[in-house]
Amino acid sequence: MLRIALIGCGHIGTVHSYALAQLTRAGLVDAAVTTTFDPDRSRAVRLAEHHDAQAHDRLESALDAADVAWICTWTAGHVEAVEAAVARDLAVFCEKPLAPTIEACRSIADLLRDRPHQVGLVLRHAPVFAAFASAVASGRYGRPMTMVFRDDQYFPIQGMYGSTWRKDVDKAGGGTLIEHSIHDVDVMQWILGPAVSVRARTAETFGYPGIEDVASLAVDFESGVTASLTSVWHQVMTRPSTRRLELFCEDAMLWTEDDYLGPLHVETSAGHEEVMAPAPAWIDRLTAPEVFAKSVAQYAEPGKAFLDALVSDGAAARGTPDVDMALSAHEVVDAAYRSAAANGTPQELPALSGGSPCAKIG
Ligand SMILES: NC(=O)c1ccc[n+]([C@@H]2O[C@H](COP(=O)([O-])OP(=O)(O)OC[C@H]3O[C@@H](n4cnc5c(N)ncnc54)[C@H](O)[C@@H]3O)[C@@H](O)[C@H]2O)c1
Known part of the structure; x- marks a missing residue:
């Protein structure tokens, strides 16, 4: 099973967390969120509870115990989290925009290009x-x-x-x-x-x-x-x-x-x-309440595509x-x-x- 570190537990981190939990519980992916991190610890704890995961106080320790980094910090936080994930040889799902400046976007592209990754342009x-x-x-x-x-x-x-x-x-x-x-x-x-x-x-x-x-x-x-x-x-x-x-x-x-x-x-x-x-058709196996169904489907689909690619293609996976x-x-x-x-x-x-x-x- 792929262990996912959810980095950044605000609005979109919560949406991804919910979609990933639905995929895991429906048996649609061989992956689960196992660690969370957010400088606002209460947010990391809240999302960890959805998954029976562990909330960490440091980015590094959350990543050390994972195979995949799911990066949902505000935009300026993406670079640091990508660098830390790449240093640990993790696969990376990085939310859009890549970074606040074009120079930082190019740096992230250089870091991720030859590694398993996907960007959240859903x-x-x-x-x-x-x-x-x-x-x-x-x-x-x-x-x-x-x-x-x-x-x-x-x-x-x-x-x-x-x-x-x-x-x-x-x-x-x-x-x-x-x-x-x-x-x-x-x-x-x-x-x-x-x-x-x-x-x-x-x-x-x-x-x-x-x-x-x-x-x-x-x-x-x-x-x-x-x-x-x-x-x-x-x-x-x-x-x-x-x-x-x-x-x-x-x-x-x-x-x-x-x-x-x-x-x-x-x-x-x-x-x-x-x-x-x-x-x-597999979307019907998710059990989100009607009011969340569109959001969950919108984020479950790219999430499942990336996790499936990781399982089938390993280090060659490009979402x-x-x-x-x-x-x-x-x-x-x-x-x-x-x-x-x-x-x-x-x-x-x-x-x-x-x-x-x-x-x-x-
Ligand atoms: N793909 C999409 O459709 C979509 C939709 C909404 C937001 N986003 C993107 O997702 C990112 C987050 O947006 P949001 O709406 O969730 O914002 P948010 O403010 O709700 O959440 C951001 C979280 O990141 C945390 N954070 C800040 N620095 C961090 C760090 N270094 N490490 C870990 N966590 C850190 C904050 O404490 C906060 O909890 C942004 O880049 C945004 O553009 C993408």
Whole structure:
């Protein structure tokens, strides 16, 4: 059995903890959380109790007794935890964003590239985006032409997120673009291939220095496709996290307004079709209450994929997305911040390996 050290026991650590416990109890993975660590010891103890695990007072001792590090600290804590895990030769699941600065993201990529790892850009495991990517890759709707992505969320220092670090640029690296829309940038490159340049404008409506609450991006892709991304943190408390993705191809408009199961809508000259994107059948073996079912499924699926890869491929295991896909999204985000700082001047992107369209899922 793989022993998992859960490092960082706040909001997303709790979601992962719950999803992993469900997978273990349903016999769907040969793995279990056995140690926890958080500088806020009460959090580490609370999650350890869910698993009959041991809460540790030090990062090092939690990792010493594990095979896999599940890193869910706030963003600025990822580097230290990755370094400590790699020093112990552990497999690593690292939450997104990789780190607050592009330099630190590149360091994490260098540390993880040749080791078993996966990054928490979980939209790669959402059935609706898999259906979206595969519909585009099939070519049945003609060439992609232009994409419109909108991502909005209430400013996540309140409500169910309740995390003050998201208004601290040293801990978060920025606002809505790096913290939330790093997911969207990854999906854009998954569906459309590598981006080559970006222009951006940002705003700090709520006055937290370095924490943009609006980011408007115009992205050009190697294929010639263009895309716009609007990312916003507002104060509409009924909207915790909402996305709408539209893509015009030569012969169809494709769109979805749900970032897990869809449906994927397809309109062609022949009419409108709803493509259902079902979750895997094993999800029915989880027993989460209805109110948590979507969140648990969203995180159980990437977690199971990584743990299965570790069991089948051992040291050769590379989850999806890997650190180069994540780094590629970070390069777009970093170029967007540079563009915004230069009054919207276009910024070219380095050629990287992370943006191949329709990379394999799971
Ligand atoms: N993949 C996703 O969909 C998703 C969703 C939400 C958050 N996240 C990411 O997960 C990370 C955590 O976000 P959150 O919402 O859980 O924040 P949070 O504030 O709820 O929890 C963060 C926890 O990390 C702990 N921590 C800080 N430094 C640490 C260290 N060095 N070692 C161990 N623990 C440490 C804090 O005490 C806190 O308990 C962030 O990087 C965030 O962007 C990802």
